[in-house]
Amino acid sequence: MADRSWWRLQALILTSLLLLLLTIATPAWLRLDGMPPSWPVLWLLPWAVVEGPIAGALAAVLVGLGFDSFYGQGISSIPVLVLLALWWGQFRDARRPLERSTTLGLQALLGSLLLSASFALQLHWRGGSVALAWQVSLAQALLTALLAPVVCSVQVLLWRRLTPDDGR
Amino acid sequence: MAMGRRLSRLLDRSLLLSTGPWLVLLLFFLVVRVSKGAPLADLYAQLSRPFWPGSAQSEWLKESQQLEDQQRIATLEGRLARLEQDQQLRNQAGDWITAPVISRRIEGWWQQLELGAGRVQGIKTGAVVTGPGGVLGRISSVTPSTSRVQLLTDPSSRVGVELQGGRGHGLLFGEGSSRPLVKFLNNDVTVQPGDVVVTSRASSVFPANLIIGVVQSVNTQAGPAPQGLVQLSAPADQIDWVRVR
Structure with a gap:
């Protein structure tokens, strides 16, 4: 049990670092119309699905802080990430676990769209605007949804294997 | 002999007395022409001084000149301030x-x-x-x-x-x-x-x-x-x- 917790902590740190690294420098071949996938969504979805709403919300705050430290400028991703984590966390105790590729893809698509909408709203409140907001949001959501079945499925398996009290 | 007689006739006193004023006048006009009438203009200015226009217009001209000068100074001061500000920004920022x-x-x-x-x-x-x-x-x-x-x-x-x-x-x-x-x-x-x-x-x-x-x-x-x-x-x-x- 202790050994599994130790591995989980290590995996958590490593994947978080990878997330931050990818946030700073997404390779050009992983972009669609210049937009990278929504990495916080791709990381948070499997974590919240496996760990539940509370652990998900805590992770969302941490990931949001990391994400905002690179982007930010008065616009925060934390509120939407916390809401998404609380929502996705509900699936932990669901009768049918959220693990199918299409479902993960759909959840990632919705998560990415919500995150983009929150950015657009916050920019609007600050008096700014993005000329191609729809195009930007759709490109990012599509790319995130395409990557989610691969990226999230692997992470769901990883977190399930490393969760100490996993009974599945 | 004949030559001497002609010369003495030219230098005759009465002839000199009658033509002298004309020569002086000629000289005077030559001077006026060469100096482009300057002595005459000066003389006219001195003579007509009592009849010159009042000082009011002159004051107006001076005042307008002063205003013009002040405006030019204000414009130059503005430019200088902008240049100093720009220079200050450059100095603060240092080298590239x-x-x-x-x-x-x-x-x-x-x-x-x-x-x-x-x-x-x-x-x-x-x-x-x-x-x-x-x-x-x-x-x-x-x-x-x-x-x-x-x-x-x-x-x-x-x-x-x-x-x-x-x-x-x-x-x-x-x-x-x-x-x-x-x-x-x-x-x-x-x-x-x-x-x-x-x-x-x-x-x-x-x-x-x-x-x-x-x-x-x-x-x-x-x-x-x-x-x-x-x-x-x-x-x-x-x-x-x-x-x-």
Whole structure:
């Protein structure tokens, strides 16, 4: 049990670092119309699905802080990430676990769209605007949804294997 | 003998007495002609002095001259103040620092560059960043070894600009796309595609007259004043090295 917790902590740190690294420098071949996938969504979805709403919300705050430290400028991703984590966390105790590729893809698509909408709203409140907001949001959501079945499925398996009290 | 008689007749006293005044007059007019009438003009001025116009008009002329001088002084003082301010900005900023671009996030929501030089190299928050061609943006945050650039295309970027030659003043709004929008302040500005956009002389953030880009298209129907899309002369997606000051 202790050994599994130790591995989980290590995996958590490593994947978080990878997330931050990818946030700073997404390779050009992983972009669609210049937009990278929504990495916080791709990381948070499997974590919240496996760990539940509370652990998900805590992770969302941490990931949001990391994400905002690179982007930010008065616009925060934390509120939407916390809401998404609380929502996705509900699936932990669901009768049918959220693990199918299409479902993960759909959840990632919705998560990415919500995150983009929150950015657009916050920019609007600050008096700014993005000329191609729809195009930007759709490109990012599509790319995130395409990557989610691969990226999230692997992470769901990883977190399930490393969760100490996993009974599945 | 005959020659001597003719000479004595020429030097005859009566002849000299009768022709002398004419010679004097001739000499006088010659002097007047050569001096272009100066003695006569001076003489006229001295004689007519009692009849000159009153001093009122002269005072008016002096006053208008003083006003003109004061205006010129005010204009020159304004120019000098602007030059001193510009010089102060330059002195505060110091020399240009060259820095590599180590990461770029020029997607929709944010338009940022990450530079591989920071506080240790002398970069300060608010410093101007230029690339080959023109202005890229400003330093928004600094760490000891890196600095972040808020590009002109960032949705929260606002920069005072003018058309080259000081023809029209406006604000450049970043819109998350590669072409920021310039909104002019005056309705009577004559702007057309191809006009060069530079940083405004009124800007307290950017040094004046740094090239930003070229007006690509103009919307004269926009209210209350014309708007235009600007093609930046320093493309952020292709620049690997920048200069910071």
